[in-house]
Amino acid sequence: MKPYSTYKKVFSFTAILAMGIGLLTSCDTDNAAIPGGAKPIVEGYLIPNLPITIKVKKEIAYSEDVTNVETFISGLNITVTGDGKTYALKSFQDTLYKSDNDVRLKVGVTYSLSFIYNGKTISASTIIPTKPVGLTSGLSSIVRTRQVITTTGGVGRNVDGNQEVVLTWANPNSEYHFVVTDNIEAKPDLIITLPTTTSTTVNNFQRRFRSQPVQGTTTNLRSQQFLYFGKYNIVLLKVNPDYVALYNTSGTTSQNISTPPTTITNGLGIFTGINADTLKFQVRER
Structure with a gap:
């Protein structure tokens, strides 16, 4: 860190x-x-x-x-x-x-x-x-399966299950924190690729997602929230x-x-x- x-x-x-x-x-x-x-x-x-x-x-x-x-x-x-x-x-x-x-x-x-x-x-x-203090994660990486969808009607099965990434930090004064997760690859690589005929385009898949502000000391991220392979910054904001x-x-x-x-x-x-x-x-x- x-x-x-x-x-x-x-x-x-x-x-x-x-x-x-x-x-x-x-x-x-x-x-x-x-x-x-x-x-x-x-x-x-x-x-x-x-x-x-x-x-x-x-x-x-x-x-x-x-x-x-x-x-x-x-x-x-x-x-x-x-x-x-x-x-x-x-x-x-x-x-x-x-x-x-x-x-x-x-x-x-x-x-x-x-x-x-x-x-x-x-x-x-x-x-x-x-600055936030004591930010740690239970995992430093996850593994997901690439899927190429060739027909319309869905965005793929959850073949990997749903693994949780548990983030914790110190917060003795119950101040507000939230987490932003940002894919930082120059050329993002989608995990699930949709057919070109679908109305859901690559632009709909967010490279960045966030949690709600909390006064606690933990936030859980789900593996299915990560829509791209590659490197991410997990940012804890106070x-x-x-x-x-x-x-x-x-x-x-x-x-x-x-x-x-x-x-x-x-x-x-x-x-x-x-x-x-x-x-x-x-x-x-x-």
Whole structure:
């Protein structure tokens, strides 16, 4: 096991943490402080020893065209302060705001976000939690049988049975953790290959899967969740309660227009710290 200090180079943490969280783009009819459609949606995950990246998107009211939910808000003067320093973020390729590359965030420091949008001060604060401790796995690899399906009507039999990979860690303070499992092969090799005529394509088979946040000390992965041969990173993330609160409302739809929980003053979304550790894992062909 090694510190997961380079995990951002392996995959996008924004994608990891956004899995299962639909940041609501609709208005809250109970909040008259800012008119519906006028709030920015902030998406910021602070990672220790890495620079700052923040996404800010336009909120779309229900009366507007929902195809524009990913509209980037440009021209903002965003600052993040912490540890006696102030970092001015710059727009990058009209997709996000970022700090200078030499910025390195620290565990246990309170970081505060601030910018002006539609005449209102948008603000939030968070702390980066300590790194998870004691991550272990009962197995370092599993073996699965390659299957080539030549007819439609199924995705193959469970010829290998279902083996459990038991992950454990220390958690004396009952903090929130969840696991993301990511295939890191440059050319992923599917375990079950479907016929070309099927409507289920390779794109439907996820290289990455995750567990739900828990306050316990264990999570079980099933062998059938691993859909590719090869090398994996099993990443244990420690997150703050605000992330979990937003995760738990990820089923919010247009049928429920109440705004999900947020710690963003005069805005929506999330600004939170995370930390992680990783294990290497492998799925071998029988």
